[in-house]
Amino acid sequence: MSDPKNQTVVRVAVDPGDSPRERRTPGLVVVAGADIGKRHPLPAGGLVIGRDPHAAGLVLVDPAVSARHCVVELVGGGSFRVSDLGSRNGTFVNGEKVGERTLVEGDKIFVGETVLRFSLSDEIEEQFHDRIEVLMNVDALTGLLVKRAFDLELARAFEAAKRAGAPLGLLMMDLDGLKSINDHRGHQMGSLCIAEVGAMIRQEIQPFGRACRYGGDEFIALVEARGADGAAAIGERIRARVEGYEFVRDGVRVSTTISIGVAELEPGLATPDHLLQLADEALYRAKRAGRNRVER
Numbered sequence: 001m002s003d004p005k006n007q008t009v010v011r012v013a014v015d016p017g018d019s020p021r022e023r024r025t026p027g028l029v030v031v032a033g034a035d036i037g038k039r040h041p042l043p044a045g046g047l048v049i050g051r052d053p054h055a056a057g058l059v060l061v062d063p064a065v066s067a068r069h070c071v072v073e074l075v076g077g078g079s080f081r082v083s084d085l086g087s088r089n090g091t092f093v094n095g096e097k098v099g100e101r102t103l104v105e106g107d108k109i110f111v112g113e114t115v116l117r118f119s120l121s122d123e124i125e126e127q128f129h130d131r132i133e134v135l136m137n138v139d140a141l142t143g144l145l146v147k148r149a150f151d152l153e154l155a156r157a158f159e160a161a162k163r164a165g166a167p168l169g170l171l172m173m174d175l176d177g178l179k180s181i182n183d184h185r186g187h188q189m190g191s192l193c194i195a196e197v198g199a200m201i202r203q204e205i206q207p208f209g210r211a212c213r214y215g216g217d218e219f220i221a222l223v224e225a226r227g228a229d230g231a232a233a234i235g236e237r238i239r240a241r242v243e244g245y246e247f248v249r250d251g252v253r254v255s256t257t258i259s260i261g262v263a264e265l266e267p268g269l270a271t272p273d274h275l276l277q278l279a280d281e282a283l284y285r286a287k288r289a290g291r292n293r294v295e296r
Contacts, residue, residue: 008044024120026080028058028072029129033114034152037136039121039129042080046073049111050085053160061155064089064112072103072118080118082109139213141191142198150212150220151272157209157222158272161265168265169209169223169231172279173201173238176257176291178217185254193217193247193256200241204234220279228264228296235260235294243292257292259283 027041040047040058050056052067060069066087075081083100084091092110093101101107109116121129137149145153154170161168175197182190194217201219205211208230211221223231242258261283269275286295 024122025126026074026118026120028109028116029119031108031115031117033060035114037129037132039119039126039133040116042072042074044074046071048085049116051159052163053156054163059156059159060112060114061152061159062112062114065114069111070109072109075102079103082118139198141195142202142213144198144202144219145210145212147212147214150210150214150222153210154222154272154276157224158265158275161224166225167227167230168275169226169228169234170263170275170279171205171219171221171223171231171235171238172214172261172263172276172283173219173221173235174259174283174287175217175242176259176287178256181254181256185252189247189249189252189254190217192249193254196245196247197242197256197258200245201238204238204241208234220276228262231264232262232294232296235262239292239294259286259291260294261286262294262296 025041027039029039030036043057047058048056048068048071049058049060050067050069051060051062051065053059055068068085069087070082070084070091072080072082080103081100082091082093082098082103084098089112090097092098093107103118105118105120107118109118137146139146157168175193178190178193181193198213198219201211201221205221205223208226209221209223211219214220223234239258239260242256245255247254261279261281263275263278263282265275282295286293289295
């Protein structure tokens with residue numbers, strides 16, 4: 001299924017006299033579950049909720065959720081309906097199991113471990129939700145995803161790649177010698193290094209996947225549709241950029257390097273954690289071999 005962000009979003013008038021600017025955008029807000037706080041606008045063609053990334057617009061990585069679990073769609077006259085799609089464990093609205101149900105604002109849809117609130121938001125409320133999503137999911141220093149948000153992205157990409165038999169690469173990265181910079185040049189210089197390396201990683205990864213500040217001076221990135229060779233090539237570009245860059249603050253100049261471990265999805269890997277472990281082991285090899293290198 002195509003990404004709902006790239007589809008036309010429904011707007012409805014709550015009152016027949018509402019002007020176009022007062023029309024509300026229907027959506028589902030995650031109020032319980034791994035992606036809490038995220039708002040999903042409803043595209044004109046409806047929004048399928050399920051576990052299969054190729055069949056659902058809202059993907060929930062949850063074994064209790066069916067591949068195509070339920071759909072929320074406009075049914076005419078400004079009304080919206082949720083319909084179960086033959087799921088194994090059922091779809092519930094306000095605690096009651098339903099085959100289909102017309103929705104009113106505030107209704108809560110229970111799908112596996114996730115609870116979604118149906119809402120009609122005006123422009124100000126949409127901006128509020130967008131801002132909350134950034135605060136919750138984006139690291140303020142680097143502009144990269146925070147670990148919690150990245151873990152969800154990795155779980156979805158892992159599920160999609162496994163189902164499609166497609167390649168998936170993972171890069172685990174760690175700055176070399178940042179402690180020395182913090183000790184001798186101050187933590188503000190260390191923070192500058194982290195921020196600017198984060199920007200380099202974002203620029204190199206963004207066309208192919210998602211990147212994260214995993215903690216401190218550690219970074220991680222997933223690369224879709226590319227195995228170890230493609231991921232290693234991107235890692236080498238990142239390594240070379242960091243090695244050749246001079247970090248400047250208040251006239252003080254420092255340099256650093258980065259070590260990178262690369263892993264790829266293999267048939268025997270059962271969970272994203274197993275892929276993370278392989279990338280972490282490759283990073284350890286890069287450190288042990290002298291740092292400032294890409295290892296698989």
